[in-house]
Amino acid sequence: MPRKTTKKRTKKRNNIFAFKGQGISTGGQAEFFDRFEKLADIAGCKDACKLLNKSNRMLMYLLRIHLTQPRVDKGEPIDKKQAKVLAILFRSLREKRDIELIKGREKISIGDVYVIDCFIYFIRKEDSGLDLEAFNSAFKPLIDAYDELESPEDLLYGMYDNILAMLNVIGREMFSIKTEFVQKKHPVSGVFHIVKVKHHRPVKRSIAIEGKRRPIIQFGWPIANGGIWYFKIRSDEIKAIYKGEKKELEVYIQSHAIMRFEERTKPLSLLACRLFMANVFRNFKVAHVKDGKIFLPLYYGHVKIGYFVAAIIDEKVIIKTFLFITHRSTPEGHLLEKVSGLGKKDISYWRFDSVSSFLSNPPKEDSLIKKIMQEAGIHQLFDLKNVIALNSNQKDVDWAEVEEYIENGREERLQIPEEKYDEEYC
Structure with a gap:
C-alpha cells in the first residue's frame, strides 16, 4: 500500500519564534521537560540536559506538536458512540509504550517520539544559535537512537491506519480521517495536529x-x-x-x-x-x-x-x-x-x-x-x-x-x- 505523505511543518514551526515576548501561554512546560529528561535518561544522557538554558527550553517547548483527539464535523453521519471509541483508541495507542528506543531499556510511545523529534528539530535549526558540536556530542546516544526509529509521522499514521482497520466494517458506511497542522496562540501556544473524521460510502x-x-x-x-x-x-x-x-x-x-x-x-x-x-x-x-x-x-x-x-x-x-x-x-x-x-x-x-x-x-x-x-x-x-x-x-x-x-x-x-x-x- 502506498505510504501517505504528511504535511511538512517547517514553516509552521518557524513562525513560532515570532511569538517570543508576546505573553503567550506556556502551560505544561514543566511536564514537557520532565518527559524529555526521562527520555534522555533512557538513552543514557540525562546529564546533557544541563546544556539547555531557560531560553533554549522555551524555544524548544514552543516547537512541540500537540497531538489532538479526533473531531467530528457537524453533518458527518458518525455515530456518537463510534466517535467515543475512536477517541479512546487514539489516546491509548498514541501513548502505548511499545517502541524500543534503546535495546533492553524501558520502551517509549509515539507521543515520546514526538517529544524527541521536537528536540532534534530545535538543535538542527539553522538559527538555533547553539554550540552544535557540544550538543551533538552530549546527546549522541539519544540522537543516534532517534535516527534509527521510523519517523514520528510514519508511526502516527501507521497507528491511524490500524485503528481505521479495526473499527470499520467492510460493506457498511465507513469513515476515515483527514489531518492538518494548525498553528495557535491560545489557549496554549504551539502547532496542533488536527484530526477530523470523514464519512465514506462503500462502492x-x-x-x-x-x-x-x-x-x-x-x-x-x-x-x-x-x-x-x-x-x-x-x-x-x-x-x-x-x-x-x-x-x-x-x-x-x-x-x-x-x-x-x-x-x-x-x-x-x-x-x-x-x-x-x-x-x-x-x-x-x-x-x-x-x-x-x-x-x-x-x-x-x-x-x-x-x-x-x-x-x-x-x-x-x-x-x-x-x-x-x-x-x-x-x-x-x-x-x-x-x-x-x-x-x-x-x-x-x-x-x-x-x-x-x-x-x-x-x-x-x-x-x-x-x-x-x-x-x-x-x-x-x-x-x-x-x-x-x-x-x-x-x-x-x-x-x-x-x-x-x-x-x-x-x-x-x-x-x-x-x-x-x-x-x-x-
Whole structure:
C-alpha cells in the first residue's frame, strides 16, 4: 500500500519564534521537560540536559506538536458512540509504550517520539544559535537512537491506519480521517495536529452469480488522508485461471463472506481479526490457486486461521466465502483428511472446524493427534491462546468498553438469517 505523505511543518514551526515576548501561554512546560529528561535518561544522557538554558527550553517547548483527539464535523453521519471509541483508541495507542528506543531499556510511545523529534528539530535549526558540536556530542546516544526509529509521522499514521482497520466494517458506511497542522496562540501556544473524521460510502455493484444477480462490495478499507484503499490482485499472480488482458483485477466481496469471517473467527477478538486481515492485504504477496478458485490466506498474529475464497467473474475477483483452515476445501483441510482419515462429519464431530477447540487443552507433544496436525500444517492453531491480544494494555484504556462495542456489532450482524445476508447486509 502506498505510504501517505504528511504535511511538512517547517514553516509552521518557524513562525513560532515570532511569538517570543508576546505573553503567550506556556502551560505544561514543566511536564514537557520532565518527559524529555526521562527520555534522555533512557538513552543514557540525562546529564546533557544541563546544556539547555531557560531560553533554549522555551524555544524548544514552543516547537512541540500537540497531538489532538479526533473531531467530528457537524453533518458527518458518525455515530456518537463510534466517535467515543475512536477517541479512546487514539489516546491509548498514541501513548502505548511499545517502541524500543534503546535495546533492553524501558520502551517509549509515539507521543515520546514526538517529544524527541521536537528536540532534534530545535538543535538542527539553522538559527538555533547553539554550540552544535557540544550538543551533538552530549546527546549522541539519544540522537543516534532517534535516527534509527521510523519517523514520528510514519508511526502516527501507521497507528491511524490500524485503528481505521479495526473499527470499520467492510460493506457498511465507513469513515476515515483527514489531518492538518494548525498553528495557535491560545489557549496554549504551539502547532496542533488536527484530526477530523470523514464519512465514506462503500462502492456497491450488482453481478450475475450462478444465474442470479447478487450485490457485491468493493473490497477495501479507509486509510488516513487517503480515502478508501482498494485491494487489487495482479493478473500474473492468478495466470493459472485468468487469461484476460488486464494487468490487475479489482477485488469485490459478498456479504456472505463478511458474515462467515465474523462467524468463523469467534471467539477471537474481532478488533484483532480485522487488524491482522488489513496487515495481510496491505502487504499481500501471493494468491494460492486451487481447483479454479483463488485462496487468500488470513492470519491471527503469526497463525494462519483460514482463507477468503474467490472466483473470477466478469473480469473481477469476487470473494464468495471465508473458510476456517481445517475445512476440507482448503489445502490444509484436504491434507488433514488425507493423513487422518477423518471425513467432513468426523471433523465436525470432533470440533476441528472451530477456533474455540484450539484455545484450550492442547494435545501432548508425542500424541498421535499432534503428529497428524503437524503433518497437515495446522498445529500452530494451538498457539492462538498465546497470541497477545490488543487488550493487554489495561492500564491505559478500558479495552472492555471498546471490545464490547465491536463485539455487539458482530452479534447483531450474525442474527441476520443466512438467506437474507445479501439483501439486508448490503
